[in-house]
Structures are given as C-alpha cells and as structure tokens.
Amino acid sequence: MxxxxxxxxxxxxxxxxxxxxISRTQYEEVVKSYETVGSWLADDTSSLKEFSPKIVPQGSFMLGTLIKPICEDDDIDVDLVCRLNKKPDSWSQRHLKQAIGDRLKEHGTYDYMLKEYDDRDYYEEGGRRCWTLKYADAAGYHMDILPSFANDGLTILLEKTFSTGSDLDTDNLAMRITDREKDGYDTDKDVENWLKSNPFGYAKWFFEKALLSTKRMFSLNESVDPIRIFExxxxxxxxxxxxxxxxxxxxxxxxxxxxxxxxxxxxxxxxxxxxxxxxxxxxxxxxxxxxxxxxxxxxxxxxxxxxxxxxxxxxxxxxxxxxxxxxxxxxxxxxxxxxxxxxxxxxxxxxxxxxxxxxxxxxxxxxxxxxxxxxxxxxxxxxxxxxxxxxxxxxxxxxxxxxxxxxxxxxxxxxxxxxxxxxxxxx
Known part of the structure; x- marks a missing residue:
C-alpha cells in the first residue's frame, strides 16, 4: 500500500x-447526571454521608473508547462505580449494596428509574453487581452503578497515578465489589474476601499502551475522579x-x-x-x-x-x-x-x-x-x-x-x- x-x-x-x-453535549449530560447522583448519595441528608460515597466513571467512558449504538433508539451504556471508603464492621456485600440502593430509592426520580425495568426482584435486589438507572429515552443512556469499597487513600493514589504517570503498582488501585452470585454475599463481612476489581489499574495500563510518549496521562477533577474532559x-x-x-x-x-x-x-x-x-x-x-x-x-x-x-x-x-x-x-x-x-x-x-x-x-x-x-x-x-x-x-x-x-x-x-x-x- x-x-x-x-x-x-x-x-x-x-x-x-x-x-x-458520542457528542460533546451527550458527554457533558452524562457527566452532569452522574455528578448529580453522586451529590444525592453524599449530601447531608444521606445515611451514607459518613462513608464518603463517590461516583467514579470506569470502562469505555473512562478509556475514551465509548461508541454510539447501531440503533439510535438504543441506550448508551455508562459504567460507574459508587465507592465507599468506610463501612460498619457488621456489613456484608448485601448490606453495602442495599444501602446504596435504598438511598437511590429515597429520591423520587431515581426510584422511578429503578422501577423502569418492571421487575420487582430487580427493583429490590438490583442486578448481579449493579444498580441501573434508566434515563428517559430522549436522554439516550442508562447508568450501571457498581457498589464498591476502597480505603480513603485511593483518591491520593489515583491523583498520583493519572496526573504524573507514576509507575505505582496497579494492584494498589484495586477495590472490592459486591456480587450476589459469590459465596459469602449475605454473610462475609471481611472485605479482603470480596471480589476484587481494578478499573483504574486497567485504565493506567491501557493509557501506558496507548500513549505515544511519556507525557502525563490526564489531570483528575477535584470532585469526580478520574474523569477526562471531552476530547x-x-x-x-x-x-x-x-x-x-x-x-x-x-x-x-x-x-x-x-x-x-x-x-x-x-x-x-x-x-x-x-x-x-x-x-x-x-x-x-x-x-x-x-x-x-x-x-x-x-x-x-x-x-x-x-x-x-x-x-x-x-x-x-x-x-x-x-x-x-x-x-x-x-x-x-x-x-x-x-x-x-x-x-x-x-x-x-x-x-x-x-x-x-x-x-x-x-x-x-x-x-x-x-x-x-x-x-x-x-x-x-x-x-x-x-x-x-x-x-x-x-x-x-x-x-x-x-x-x-x-x-x-x-x-x-x-x-x-x-x-x-x-x-x-x-x-
């Protein structure tokens, strides 16, 4: 050739x-939507406030590889993490997941979105790992929110990793997540036994492969990490x-x-x-x-x-x-x-x-x-x-x-x- x-x-x-x-407008609407969800989970009226919940993007939205669906009527799938940095010692995976679901249901709009799936069991329990908010058809997207736990040092590690390209061991960026098909979902209170997930370690690895030079990866937003501006x-x-x-x-x-x-x-x-x-x-x-x-x-x-x-x-x-x-x-x-x-x-x-x-x-x-x-x-x-x-x-x-x-x-x-x-x- x-x-x-x-x-x-x-x-x-x-x-x-x-x-x-997706367009800049769609991108900014998604960011605005999940920041609003994050604010609801963490505000002064929330029973989760003491655990510092934070909504964090993951997957293709974070990697910059998201694509439109073939059919314009289909939803864009936005993958998010809801991260808590503390929990009561008595909480199992079920407790953590239900606490996040219960808080979402206290908001009239989010309660309606959860009910959009017209499945009582899904409304009560959520999916295998996530809670899904189905936005109106005109919005064109839904959000899968994955309950997770990671200590409060993760934010500092993320800032160091993504703003400087640090060679930090990616295992330190891992979180523990809820999965109702795993043994101990109802009873195991030790987070070390919970399923491990590492979307931020994966993102670091991906950008190391993708970057054409050793320049910094990207700077983190102060309130939502890690999020890139629309590119x-x-x-x-x-x-x-x-x-x-x-x-x-x-x-x-x-x-x-x-x-x-x-x-x-x-x-x-x-x-x-x-x-x-x-x-x-x-x-x-x-x-x-x-x-x-x-x-x-x-x-x-x-x-x-x-x-x-x-x-x-x-x-x-x-x-x-x-x-x-x-x-x-x-x-x-x-x-x-x-x-x-x-x-x-x-x-x-x-x-x-x-x-x-x-x-x-x-x-x-x-x-x-x-x-x-x-x-x-x-x-x-x-x-x-x-x-x-x-x-x-x-x-x-x-x-x-x-x-x-x-x-x-x-x-x-x-x-x-x-x-x-x-x-x-x-x-």
Whole structure:
C-alpha cells in the first residue's frame, strides 16, 4: 500500500471514529447526571454521608473508547462505580449494596428509574453487581452503578497515578465489589474476601499502551475522579478499539448470530492494547493489531479440571500464591459459541481489512460500499460526506489533488472532481 493511499484511508477511518463518538453535549449530560447522583448519595441528608460515597466513571467512558449504538433508539451504556471508603464492621456485600440502593430509592426520580425495568426482584435486589438507572429515552443512556469499597487513600493514589504517570503498582488501585452470585454475599463481612476489581489499574495500563510518549496521562477533577474532559481527538489505539467494537456490533446484528455471545469489549480492548505497536497511522495500527490478536490468546491448564482452556489474562489482577489470576475468556470453556464467534469475527476482520488495503485505485464508491458493510450505512455515509467537505476545502486551497498513479486523493496529481458518496447497503 502506497503511503499516499495509506494516509488518505487513515483520514477516512479517523472521520469514521469521530462519527462513532458520542457528542460533546451527550458527554457533558452524562457527566452532569452522574455528578448529580453522586451529590444525592453524599449530601447531608444521606445515611451514607459518613462513608464518603463517590461516583467514579470506569470502562469505555473512562478509556475514551465509548461508541454510539447501531440503533439510535438504543441506550448508551455508562459504567460507574459508587465507592465507599468506610463501612460498619457488621456489613456484608448485601448490606453495602442495599444501602446504596435504598438511598437511590429515597429520591423520587431515581426510584422511578429503578422501577423502569418492571421487575420487582430487580427493583429490590438490583442486578448481579449493579444498580441501573434508566434515563428517559430522549436522554439516550442508562447508568450501571457498581457498589464498591476502597480505603480513603485511593483518591491520593489515583491523583498520583493519572496526573504524573507514576509507575505505582496497579494492584494498589484495586477495590472490592459486591456480587450476589459469590459465596459469602449475605454473610462475609471481611472485605479482603470480596471480589476484587481494578478499573483504574486497567485504565493506567491501557493509557501506558496507548500513549505515544511519556507525557502525563490526564489531570483528575477535584470532585469526580478520574474523569477526562471531552476530547474530539483520540489516540490511534482508542480509535482502533472503537472501530473494532463497531465492526463487531455490525457483524453480530445479523439474525444469523446470537448477539448474546458476541465478543465482549474487555477482551477486544485487552488484546488490541497488547498488540498495539505505537503506530501513529490508523490503518497501520488497525492492521497490525488485527494480525496479532489471534496469537495473543493463550492456552492454560485449568488447575481445577486439568483441561486446557483459552485464556485472555487481566493485565492488572495478576496471579500470586493464592490467586491464579482473572481470565476474561473464562466463559469460553462452557459456552463454546463465545469462542467460535470470536474466531469467526477475527476471520471477518482480516478479510475486511484486506479489502480496504487492496482498494487502492478502485475508487471511493467501492470503498464506501465496503465500509458500509463493515460499519453500517449511516455512519459511513456521514463519514464520506465529512471527508468530501474536507477535500473540497483543501481543493479550494490548492492542496488537494488526485494522484494519477493511485487514483486516490493526495497532495499531488490532477484536480479532484466532485463525488457522490452514497452506499448501497443498509445497517
């Protein structure tokens, strides 16, 4: 692939990534909403006030890899943690979770949101780990709030880690969470026996992989940590993860697949981060990541069954003498379809990326149709419309011309005619 074509297709993929982003307005609305929830949990009337509850973003919202759903009517899933830094000695996981749920129910609006699921058991108990606030359809999102416990030193450690890029052991950023399917949920009061979760350690690991230099990661907001300001520009790894997740969503929206068993985002993000080679060009980063992902899935012996299992290790919950580590692909061993679907998806990715890389000289219409199949009609057409506007501006400035040899856009060659970017395929 010639550099001219490579640069142009990377620009198109960058524009596509921007179309997958939620808007600045949506982003700020989400932040405002969960800050309001945090204030309710912690204000002077709250029975939780003495435990210093704090709402903390996690997952793709924190990593900058969140994408819009395929269907505009579907919700954006926002993952949050409600962290307490103290608890009564008598509290089990159930007590902590119910205390947070009870406080939410004292607020008329949040009580209504919890009831939106129209499931009495869910209203009383919440999900397996989280309480979910279903915002109005017009808002376009819901919030999964994970009750957790961590001592009050975590905030200081987070500030040190994310503002300076400290090489602090990520295990120190771990929290203990509630999980009603685990033994001791009702009775065990010792937080050391509770399930460990480390979204902040994972975020630190991700940004160390994503950053192109050793610059600071980001500064923490004084009241909500860690939260990044809205960013329209993303690092190449962030963009590739967005593209991977969108490709997955489009492929498994087909009726021929059971969407419940499609590849999960944490496996995609982990393998992509491990495979990323610091390429600044998106198509290079994308291609190299997809080429390496298959080989990064390990086989390990299950110490309980003695059988070999596929393994995608959590990079921050590392094994020790008493702990074998966390396997993000643990369900593959008993839901075979999850493993099969992952490899089918990799096969399709490799095929589709080969099509993109071999489209040089064929024309933008063919490229539009290929990307429509990969990412969906709506975002692809918007992407090419935006790309056309950029090209028009550059043509007027005399910097945008057609490369005679490649038949694609570049800085040398003949003048570029107008294009119709409509694709033929729907989502």
């Amino acid at each position: 010639e550099n001219l074509y490579k640069n142009e297709i990377s620009k198109i993929l960058e524009e596509l990534g921007k179309e997958l982003d 329209s520009e993303k690092l190449p790894l962030q963009r590739v993860v967005q593209l991977l997740k969108r490709h997955r969503d489009i492929m498994f929206s087909s009726d021929k697949y059971d969407s419940e068993n499609k590849p999960i985002s944490i496996i995609i993000t982990t393998l992509a981060s491990r495979a990323y080679d610091k390429s600044e060009n998106i198509i290079d980063a994308y291609t190299n990541i997809v080429r390496k992902m298959r080989g990064l899935i390990e086989e390990r012996e299950n110490p309980e069954t003695g059988k070999l299992e596929k393994w995608v290790a959590n990079p921050v919950n590392m094994p020790n003498a008493d702990y074998v580590g966390e396997n993000f692909a643990d369900k593959w061993s008993y839901v075979k379809q999850k493993e099969d679907y992952f490899y089918l998806w990799l096969d399709k990715l490799e095929e589709d990326l080969k099509t993109l890389r071999n489209s040089q000289g064929i024309g933008l219409q063919f490229l539009n149709e290929s990307m429509t199949d990969m990412y969906g009609k709506t975002v692809t057409n918007k992407t090419f419309a935006n790309y056309a506007k950029i090209s028009t501006i550059e043509r007027h400035e005399g910097t945008r011309k057609m490369a005679n040899k490649t038949g694609f856009l570049g800085a040398v060659g003949s003048n570029v005619p107008e294009h119709n970017f409509e694709g033929n395929n729907g989502e």
